[in-house]
Every structure is written in C-alpha cells, then in structure tokens.
Amino acid sequence: xxxxxxxxxxxxxxxxxxxxxxxxxxxxxxxxxxxxxxxxxxxxxxxxxxxxxxxxxxxxxxxxxxxxxxxxxxxxxxxxxxxxx
Amino acid sequence: xxxxxxxxxxxxxxxxxxxxxxxxxxxxxxxxxxxxxxxxxxxxxxxxxxxxxxxxxxxxxxxxxxxxxxxxxxxxxxxxxxxxxxxxxxxxxxxxxxxxxxxxxxxxxxxxxxxxxxxxxxxxxxxxxxxxxxxxxxxxxxxxxxxxxxxx
Numbered sequence: 053x054x055x056x057x058x059x060x061x062x063x064x065x066x067x068x069x070x071x072x073x074x075x076x077x078x079x080x081x082x083x084x085x086x087x088x089x090x091x092x093x094x095x096x097x098x099x100x101x102x103x104x105x106x107x108x109x110x111x112x113x114x115x116x117x118x119x120x121x122x123x124x125x126x127x128x129x130x131x132x133x134x135x136x137x
Numbered sequence: 138x139x140x141x142x143x144x145x146x147x148x149x150x151x152x153x154x155x156x157x158x159x160x161x162x163x164x165x166x167x168x169x170x171x172x173x174x175x176x177x178x179x180x181x182x183x184x185x186x187x188x189x190x191x192x193x194x195x196x197x198x199x200x201x202x203x204x205x206x207x208x209x210x211x212x213x214x215x216x217x218x219x220x221x222x223x224x225x226x227x228x229x230x231x232x233x234x235x236x237x238x239x240x241x242x243x244x245x246x247x248x249x250x251x252x253x254x255x256x257x258x259x260x261x262x263x264x265x266x267x268x269x270x271x272x273x274x275x276x277x278x279x280x281x282x283x284x285x286x287x288x289x
Contacts, residue, residue, distance in 0.1 A: 061184055061256035062267045110254070113189040129186055129254075133270030136183070136214065136255025137170050137226055137246055 060131035066100035083109045084118040138209040141194040145217040148224040157229040162208035164235045166242035168228040174221030177261045183216040186254035193253040201245050205237035244281050251278040
C-alpha cells in the first residue's frame, strides 16, 4: 500500500529529498522495519539510518517509538531528536 | 484562552506581550528565547514539521491551561532564517496569581523543547551544523511528569 514518507533536518539532507511516496513490502510492519528496507537502497539512505539511536519518528503526525506499527498509516515522518525553543 | 502559532515573520515581542496582558487576569509570566550571539553563529534556521508542530504546541498549551487553571496560554514560534538577537519563541501564561503563571510558563517552554518538532541549523559563515538535542532538555521536561492518579 502506498505510504508517504517525510524527512527532516539532517535526515532530509542525507537522503537528498524532503519526502517521497513508497510501496513498502508486506513484511515491513514497524517503523524500524521500514528503515531496514530503506537502508538497503544504500547511499544516503544507509547513512541516514545507520544509527537508530539518533532517529525519531511520527506516524500520521503522532510521535511514536521505532517499534510502532505502520499498518494502515498514511504518513511516516523520520527525523532527529527535536531542538526547538 | 489558547493561542498557538508558527510564523516565518519576525516576532513582535512588545505587541505580543501587550495583547496577552490584555486578558487582565492579574499575573502574566513570559519566556522569550532568542538566537544566541556569543558563539559565532551568523544565522539560525528553524525547520519544522507542519501539522505535527501545531498539534504538539496545542497539546502543550492545553495541558498548561488544565493543570494551572490559566486564563490564557500563548506559544508563538518562529521558523525560517533568523539573525543573532532575534526572538525565536514567545511563551506566556496568564493566571490570577504569580505562582501558577510562573510554573505554567516554565512547563510550556520545557515541554516544547522535547515535544514539538522543530530543528535548528546553525550557520557560522560557510559552515552549517544541525544542533544536537541535549539530555538536560529531556531532564527539564521530565520534572513536570505527574504520578498517575490512584485508581478509584
């Protein structure tokens, strides 16, 4: 099923775009699975997803842990820990 | 009353203060965060996640209003490029007395730092560096966690 991905900050810079529509395989059930799948593309994806401790995510605009499920999700955002204020 | 906004325009602190004070509840506490100019930063760029940012700021303001029974809670955050000395964020809590206003204001800026999807890029001349999150910010936000209510 089509899934919109959004990338922010250095994740966006490493991958080289601010988002894309993907068709993840059925076995990608969690955010971490999705990262594993994207990482196999190599290049900027491999660099962006190498250190999972530096990554956070949101599913349909809600912050989640990386082991959160993505079944039925429309949008997954991947980004570094936030630094506002 | 709740007011949250994300804007690319410069923050007018005097106007925001006057507008917020007009609620006239007796006490207002404000926090203004600005671009630091003491470590060579020439430009700061703020990126955010539209939609999720609004949701996060609304949640922080709602929690403050409910916990301290505020007359109003205001969070206005700037995004885009800005210069040293320019304000980045304006937070205000209005209440009948000073202690809830001061506590609610501290709560809102502490929680905003860890809960709202903003990212800072510091430029020093040609060098650009994403600001790393600080563990001390997590600790500051965690001090506001309340123990769960006992089950009745």
